[in-house]
Structure formats: C-alpha cells, structure tokens
Amino acid sequence: MSSPRRLIVGISGASGIDLGVRLLELLSQTDIETHLILSKAADLTRSLESRYTSESIRNLAKFVHPAGDVGASISSGSFRTMGMIIAPCSVKTLAEIATGVTSSLMSRAADVVLKERRRLILMVRESPLNLIHLRNMTTATEAGAIIMPPVPAYYTGPSTVDEMLTQTAARALDLFDIDIEQIKRWGE
Numbered sequence: 001m002s003s004p005r006r007l008i009v010g011i012s013g014a015s016g017i018d019l020g021v022r023l024l025e026l027l028s029q030t031d032i033e034t035h036l037i038l039s040k041a042a043d044l045t046r047s048l049e050s051r052y053t054s055e056s057i058r059n060l061a062k063f064v065h066p067a068g069d070v071g072a073s074i075s076s077g078s079f080r081t082m083g084m085i086i087a088p089c090s091v092k093t094l095a096e097i098a099t100g101v102t103s104s105l106m107s108r109a110a111d112v113v114l115k116e117r118r119r120l121i122l123m124v125r126e127s128p129l130n131l132i133h134l135r136n137m138t139t140a141t142e143a144g145a146i147i148m149p150p151v152p153a154y155y156t157g158p159s160t161v162d163e164m165l166t167q168t169a170a171r172a173l174d175l176f177d178i179d180i181e182q183i184k185r186w187g188e
Contacts (some may be wrong), residue, residue, distance in 0.1 A: 013041025024060035036061035085121035
C-alpha cells in the first residue's frame, strides 16, 4: 500500500499571492493531496492586492491548516509528504527558516521538510535584496532548500500576466516531477 502523494503549499505575506493561488489551481488538476498554510500576513496582503477571498483560496486545497497550529499533521516528520513550496515566500519566513525559528506552522513545516531531507522550494518575493536576505538564502540553500524567485521566463513569449504565473508555477512543480500540461519547454 503506497501513501498518498502530498504537497504542502505555504502562502506567506509577500506581495504576489496570485502565484500561490496558481499553484493550488494547477495542483487541483492532479492527484496530489494539497495541504495549505495561509499566514495572517498573506491574508492581509490578499485583501489589499488581489481579487480573491480567503475562502476561495482555502477552497482550492484539500486540507487547510491554521498558521498557529504547530501541532498539525504536517508539523511531524512521520507525516509523509513530497515536500513544500512557499509561494510567495516573504523575507520574514525565509529568515525564520534560515535560523531554525519555528514560531508558526509555516516555519515549523518547512523545518520538518528540511530535517526529513525532502524538497523545500522558497519562491522568495523581494527586490532589491540586501545582504541579510542574501545570507539567509545561502543558509537555507546550505540546509537543503531551493531558492526559486518568481522570475518570468521571457523565452516563452508571454502575452499576459496569467501566462507568466502559469509558467512560473509549473516550473516550480517540475522540481517535484509534477508535469503540468500548460508548461512551455525550451526547444519543444
């Protein structure tokens, strides 16, 4: 008996909540069991810069875990997952992960993913970067995370923001060997 394919999706308070939403939309077309953490800061950012309601985002995930529930299933290494994507990933969340501070379920789940040697993708959404951000990225990378800023793939010739979001989200899912039909690949 094989365990279900599970992926944790974290959405933190950085600008760019549409990226996390697109990941959930794409994952809803697969057999992946999604576990969502929406931070309080992400919910605030959502209310300021997007057309989504908190409920509409939560409805995209199979399971939703409150950000303060550090006793949730995904906070344990014995709960098997493929790993975690945080999109967007705020520099605060990055800093907590890089320093091992687990003050919320978001950073605790990321810490568990790292200690279990599972894949952790941090779609850090900040610009310009200062030295503290860069050092935290280095530390997180040395611990096993993959830093993947949501940089558009211009070679695909996107004509809309929606196309850029889909391509970026699909490339992140590629890192888990999740093939999304809408992805445009170089040379194909």
